[in-house]
Amino acid sequence: MAGVHVVECASFVAGPTGGMTLAQLGADVVRIDPIGGGSDHLRWPVAPTGESYYWASLNKGKRSVAVDLRSPEGRELVLALATAPGDDRGVLIDNVVGRPWLVHQRLAERRSDLIHVRVQGYPDGRPAVDYTVNAEVGVPLTTGVDGWADPVNHVLPAWDLVTGLSVSTGVLAALHQRAHTGQGAYVELALADVALAGVANLGWLSEAADRQGERPRHGNHVYGSFGVDFACRGGARVMVVALTDGQWRALQAATGTTEVFTALEEALQADLRQESERYRLRETIAAVLRPWFTARDLDEVGKALDAARVLWGRYRGMADLVADHRQQVHDVLADLTLPQGGGAITARSPLRFDGDRGPVGECPELGRDTDSVLAQVLGLTDAELGGLHDRRVIAAPANSKNQ
Incomplete structure (x- = not known):
C-alpha cells in the first residue's frame, strides 16, 4: 500500500488497530491527537517512565500530529488533512461520533470522493466498548464451569481487534471501488454489529433458538468436540x-x-x-x-x-513468551524503542508476503510529525507554522525547537 495516505482520528483499540494494519502494509498513516494526548495516550500497561506500551505499539509506523481539536483553526487543519487533494489521499478513519464539525456530509462537500470509515459503538451512534458489547452478546454467560451463576468476563478485547481488522478491510474495499468508479464511500462500522455478526456466523444464536435457552457451561472442555486440559507430573x-x-x-x-x-x-x-x-x-x-x-x-x-x-x-504465561522472544523464537515479535529510550515488545505484521512480514515501524512521539505533515500535505510555511504554535493550535514534542 505504499503511496496511499490515511488520516486516523481515533482512540483506544479498534480504529488504531485498523490504522496500524494499513501502516504495516505500507500506507502512510497520520494519527491526529489532541494536544497533550487523547484519553488513550497513557493507557495501561505502562513503562516505568509512564509511557504507554499500549499506545506506543498500536501507533507504531504512523506519523503523529497534535492539534487543538477544540479551536476552529485546529478543526480546519484536520478537515484539510482528511480531504487533501491527490489520487492516493482522501482516506479518513475516525471514531469521533457526535461532533458536527467532522460529519461526513461536511467532509464530502470538500472532497466528493472521500473514503471515510467511521467506527461506532452502536449503529445509532451510542457509545460502547468491547467489554459492554461482549456482555450483551452472551459470551460471559456461556463461559465458566457448570453450576456457576455469575457471568465470566474475558480479558482479551476480541471484538475490538476484529473491528480493527474490519476497518482495514473497509478501507481496502473502498479504495478498490474508487479506483474503478471514482466514487468515494462512507463506511460505518459498529462494534456491536461486529460482535453480533460474530456470534451469529458461528451458529450460536441458531443454537440458542433451538434450545430456547443458553448453551451449558463446560469449563475448559471444548464445546461440541473433545478437548480439555490435563495436568502432567510436576504441575505443568x-x-x-x-x-x-x-x-x-x-x-x-x-x-x-x-x-x-x-x-x-x-x-x-x-x-x-x-x-x-x-x-x-x-x-x-x-x-x-x-x-x-x-x-x-x-x-x-x-x-x-x-x-x-x-x-x-x-499452558504458558506471558513471561514465558518474553523469555522466548529473548531467544528470538518467534519472528513475528520485535523490539520497539520508546520515545524516552526505554524498550517494549511489539509485533510485525502476521501477514507474510513471500516470506516477508515487512518492517516493525518506529514508535512516534506525540506530535513529532506535526510540522512536517502540515508542511508537506498542506504546504504551510515556517512562518505559518510558527504562528500556529504561538496560538497553541498545534504542538510538537517538548524537545522540539517550536516548544
Missing part, C-alpha cells in the same frame, strides 16, 4: 484437542489407549469416531486419559504427542 498443564477422527486416533496411539476405547465403544454402544460422540462422552474420555498425563512430566508428554501428531498446546 497441557490442552489437548481432537476435532477430527485422525486427531482422535493420534491421541489414542500416543497414550496407548486404543484398545481401552474400543472396549468402551462396545460397552456403551458409541462410535467415538464421531465428533458429537466424543463430546457426549467427554468426561469419560478425560477420566481414561488423565492417568497417562499425570504419570509423565511435560517433556515426556510433549515428545509422545508430537511423535503421534496430536493437536495440543502447553
Whole structure:
C-alpha cells in the first residue's frame, strides 16, 4: 500500500488497530491527537517512565500530529488533512461520533470522493466498548464451569481487534471501488454489529433458538468436540484437542489407549469416531486419559504427542513468551524503542508476503510529525507554522525547537 495516505482520528483499540494494519502494509498513516494526548495516550500497561506500551505499539509506523481539536483553526487543519487533494489521499478513519464539525456530509462537500470509515459503538451512534458489547452478546454467560451463576468476563478485547481488522478491510474495499468508479464511500462500522455478526456466523444464536435457552457451561472442555486440559507430573498443564477422527486416533496411539476405547465403544454402544460422540462422552474420555498425563512430566508428554501428531498446546504465561522472544523464537515479535529510550515488545505484521512480514515501524512521539505533515500535505510555511504554535493550535514534542 505504499503511496496511499490515511488520516486516523481515533482512540483506544479498534480504529488504531485498523490504522496500524494499513501502516504495516505500507500506507502512510497520520494519527491526529489532541494536544497533550487523547484519553488513550497513557493507557495501561505502562513503562516505568509512564509511557504507554499500549499506545506506543498500536501507533507504531504512523506519523503523529497534535492539534487543538477544540479551536476552529485546529478543526480546519484536520478537515484539510482528511480531504487533501491527490489520487492516493482522501482516506479518513475516525471514531469521533457526535461532533458536527467532522460529519461526513461536511467532509464530502470538500472532497466528493472521500473514503471515510467511521467506527461506532452502536449503529445509532451510542457509545460502547468491547467489554459492554461482549456482555450483551452472551459470551460471559456461556463461559465458566457448570453450576456457576455469575457471568465470566474475558480479558482479551476480541471484538475490538476484529473491528480493527474490519476497518482495514473497509478501507481496502473502498479504495478498490474508487479506483474503478471514482466514487468515494462512507463506511460505518459498529462494534456491536461486529460482535453480533460474530456470534451469529458461528451458529450460536441458531443454537440458542433451538434450545430456547443458553448453551451449558463446560469449563475448559471444548464445546461440541473433545478437548480439555490435563495436568502432567510436576504441575505443568497441557490442552489437548481432537476435532477430527485422525486427531482422535493420534491421541489414542500416543497414550496407548486404543484398545481401552474400543472396549468402551462396545460397552456403551458409541462410535467415538464421531465428533458429537466424543463430546457426549467427554468426561469419560478425560477420566481414561488423565492417568497417562499425570504419570509423565511435560517433556515426556510433549515428545509422545508430537511423535503421534496430536493437536495440543502447553499452558504458558506471558513471561514465558518474553523469555522466548529473548531467544528470538518467534519472528513475528520485535523490539520497539520508546520515545524516552526505554524498550517494549511489539509485533510485525502476521501477514507474510513471500516470506516477508515487512518492517516493525518506529514508535512516534506525540506530535513529532506535526510540522512536517502540515508542511508537506498542506504546504504551510515556517512562518505559518510558527504562528500556529504561538496560538497553541498545534504542538510538537517538548524537545522540539517550536516548544
